[in-house]
Structures are given as C-alpha cells and as structure tokens.
Amino acid sequence: MNRRLFLQRNAAVLNAPAAGAQAVARPAATAAQDPPEKVSRYANKALPTGLSRATSTLAPYTGPWGYKQAAHLLRRSLFGPTRPEILTAAGSNLTAVLNGLLAPPAAPAPPVNVSTTDTSVAIGQTWTTQVFDQNFEGVRRNSLRDWWMGQLLGQGTSLAEKMTLFWHNHFVVELGDINDARMGYEYCRLLRQHALGNVRQLARDVTITPAMLRYLNGNQSTGGAPNENYGRELLELFTVGKGPLIAPGNYTNYTEADVQAAAKVLTGWRDQATVPVGSYFTASRHDGTTKVFSSCFGNARIAPNGASEYLDLVNLIFQQAETARFLVRKLYRWFVYYVIDAQVETDVIQPLATLLIQNNFEVTPVLRALLGSEHFFDVLNMGCLIKSPLDFTVGLCRQMQMVFPTAASSVVAQYGMWNYLNGVVALQQQTLGDPPNVAGWAAYYQTPQYHELWINAVTLPRRNQITDLFIGNGYTRNSVKIVIDPLALTQSLPAATAADCNLLIAEFVQLMVPIDLTANQIAFLKSTLLPGLPDFEWTVEWQQYLAAPTNTAKKAAVTTKLQAMLRALMGLAEYHLS
Secondary structure, rough: OOHHHHHHHHHHHHOOOOOOOOOOOOOOOOOOOOOOOOOOOOOOOOOOOOOOOOOOOOOOOOOOOHHHHHHHHHHHHHHOOOOHHHHHHHHHOOOHHHHEEEEEEOOOOOOOOOOOOOOOOOOOOOOOOOOHHHHHHHHHHHHHHHHHHHHHHHHOOOOOHHHHHHHHHOOOOOOOHOHHHHHHHHHHHHHHOOOOOOOHHHHHHHOHHHHHHHHHHHHHHHHOOOHHHHHHHHHHHHOOOOEEEEOOOEEEEOHHHHHHHHHOOOOOOOEEEEOEEEEEEEEOOOOOOOOOOHHHHHEEEOOOOHHHHHHHHHHHHHHHHHHHHHHHHHHHHOOOOOOOOHHHHHHHHHHHHHHHOOOHOOOOOHHHHHHHEEOOOOOOOOOOOOOOOHHHHHHHHHHHOOOOOOOHHHHHHHHHHHHHHHHHHHHHOOOOOOOOOOOOOOOHHHOOHHHHHHOOHHEEEEEHHHHHHHHHHOOOEOOOEOOHHHHHHOOOOOOHHOOOHHHHEEEEEEHHEEEOOOOOHHHHHHHOOOOOOOOOHHHHHHHHHOOOOOOOHHHHHHHHHHHHHHHHOOOOHHHOOO
C-alpha cells in the first residue's frame, strides 16, 4: 500500500472524533508468546491491482541534493529532525551526512536514581552498580525507561538511537519480565554498543547477556532438561528465519531437530545477579554430547566444547546465506517500506545481503549502501511510512524544539518529563523497553498491514490529544512546563519568512509533512492563520508584535493564530507519515 492508498483507507479513522476513546490494556505476554502458525513473517499478500511501486536499485543516488532529500534521510534516520538539522544537512552533501549519521557516538552516562524510594543510592547517582533489591525494582525500571527516552530526545544527528531501537525490536527482551533493571541496563548498553557494529558479534553477546538468559529461560536450561525457548527464537526470529513450511514443525531453513540441537548447545549458562551483573557457565549443567544438525545446516556437528559451544552455534547459523537475507529484509522494512516484491528482493535485498557477508557482518556498510541508494531516494519511497508512536511523539517534541528541564536544573524534573512522554507513547500502544512479545512490535512483521497497525480508533485520538495539549497549555510537572512555543519557532525563521503568511506556512509544511499538500490543504491552513482576513493582515500583526513584544494583546493575537495553524497542520493525515 502506498501513502495515497493509506490515506484513503484510513480516512474514517483519521477523521474520527477523539471523544469517548478508551485505552486498550496491553495483554500480558509470556516470554515465549508468539503464534508463528497464525502470523506470517515472510511474505506479503498480493498488492492492489495497479499500485505503483519503486523499481529503482541500490545504485548510488546521484540526483539533486537539497532540503527535500536531506529531510527524507533524516526523517528515517532520526526521531524527528529539527529545522536546523535539516538545513545543516541540506547545506552539506549526501556522503558527508551519511558519515555523520554512521559515526558511533560516545557511550552515554548510565541512568540515575530520581526517587526517594531507592535509599541505596543518592538522588542523581546511578543505581546500575548497586545490589538487587525488590523494593527498589519498580523505580529503577522507571529510571531506565525514562533515561532511554532521554537518549531519544537528545540523539543528535546520529543513527545510533534508531538502530538501538531496531535491535531492541529484533533481539527482543521485555524489561517488565526480567525483574532486574540492572540487567535491563546491561542489555540496553549492549544494543547501543553494537548498534552500528557487527551483528554476528551482537548475536553472540546477546545470547548470554543476563537479561536474555532470564527472558527466554536460558538460565533454567540443563543437560538433563534443555529449554528450547531461546534456541527456537534464535533460529526463527533472530537469524535465519523459518522459510516455507515443508512438514509439521519443519521449515526450509531449520527443523525441530535443529531447535533441539541448539537447545542442547546452550545448556549450562546462568545469569549472575551479584555485582556486577553478568552470566556464567556451569559445566555440570551442560549437555556434553555432540550436537547433530539437519541438512538445512549441511548436517553439521558441534563437538563438545564447553563454554565456547554457543559461539560455534552462532558461527554455524551465520554461515547460512539466508541469515543475511533475513536480517537485511528487517532493516529494509525499518528504513524504507514494508513491501518486498520480487524486484526489491532481486535488486535490493540480495545485493545488501551479499554486502553484509562480504563485510563480515558489519552493519554500517549495509546501511550506507541502502541509505545512499537511488532506491531509498525514489519518490515512491518518500512519505510512505506511518510514524511509530515513538517517532510521532519524540519527533513532535524535537521538531517543535520544546525545551525540557536539564539535569543541572533538576534531574528529578528532567526524568519526570521523560517519564510522562513514556506514558504518552504507551497509550499509543508502543511501550519503550516492552514490545508485546518476543516477535517485537507487530507493525514490523504483521502482514498485510505492517505499520498501518499504528493507526486505529484508540491510538489516533491519543495522538491528537498530545498535539493539542502541547500546542495549547502544555504539561506541567515538578513546577516545570513543557510546551510548544510558536513565537520562538517563528522568530527562529528568516525575518522575511516569518512576516509573510504564505512563506511561513510553507516553511512549517516542509518541516512537518513529507509529501506535497494540495492547494486546498494549503488554503485550509491559511484560513486557520488568517480567518477571513487578507494576507497583509498577518504581516501587520507580526510586525506590531515585534515592535512591542511585551504587549499582551499583540502577543496573544499572533500566538493564537500560530497555534491554530499548527494545530490544523498536525491534524492532517499526512502529518502521520514519514
């Protein structure tokens, strides 16, 4: 489905009133919850007849470079690029911008305590190195989630945060299930460390990270009773994928016997809850036999190798050509579009998979090739993704350049605002740190809708409510307010743009909407800025405000009009696209 078809299909939902909508409770999910037989992750249903799709390739993009192209790249790479970030990128070149996006940033400082409940550590100091205490677990987990939200808000022009979330949705752990925020932090630290690095090494490390050992029951797996949870998900969801079903329980890419063999390989590992958190291997709990795999893996054998066997397993899996293709398809759906037809498979997926293998599973060359390709900048791939709740909410705050409290002013207030945003995003059915199950968020695998699942009768009113709140009175907590300041935004524009209603509207449209609006839509936006008034009235009122910025009446006159125009712009269906 392209963007136009989305707008047509979802018109009723997108125009539904916000009143009366009720939040839907997220169903509890067990670590192994995943209905693979009911949900296809491998193929798309037939596309509507006559639907145009991009036929471009991975050839390097050599077309024009300006605001439009820079905005498209940054919209997909960041959680809401700001106008200064887009202008900086547009004034540079594609190679230089990609270099900046793909440069690994410094590791951030760990989360800190902001609650008087946690008496083990002072306010503003990290709890990540403290001993576990169930009494403090709730506030520590909140601190971790809120800190993560802070990283998204302060991401800069780096792809690291978008890729950290990608790996979180791929190598899924639910923070609420593992019951140790310190292990959750170690998991987050690991994802961020390898976000732009080597996916094979990440697969090795995440296999024995304590959070994963707890989440998928690896810590309970012994030679006498191997637990198959992680072995199954490692094959099905994390690496090679299933492929078509060829017999009950057996697929083209692995069989039940392979799951059982993998489970035996992984026996003996346990999570370590002492300080520092980690994992360790106990030989007496390990299956010491030779593990035999099916013809899917060339009838490979993994000889007894103790604590190193899991490395042999990961290496064996990454020797399968389908592993690279499976990973690349997920990257494609994350950054480009959810439809992978025969042409995309041949001209984009296969070459990227080859590139991943040739670069020893380093992900940066693949991202550089994809994001720098003519296919990525094809007009049909612009504005065709629906923003996730995180993209929508964090992007709103960043693009509107909302001012948040700093740690220097009050770390409690800072984390409090991050906590509020996490609540807002959760109401839109995406909880940071807690995908609904081991398969991740359904918008990235559920056919045929994929990202269209983000918009429904519950989530759309929630989106409208948060934009209305922030463009209006804002949100106050701990005596601090976060709010959109339309006057500051307008004053940051060139003086001639700010004083001309047509240029002003065009500036906000190109920042906030990824596709061209119709003449009727532009006229509608102008009618909210100048209800029944000629164009020059805006120029007069704006200049009067600039001449007397402390005059309450003159300030209110322009503020109200700007708020109305921005509210209308945020209410357009196109605002939900990226």
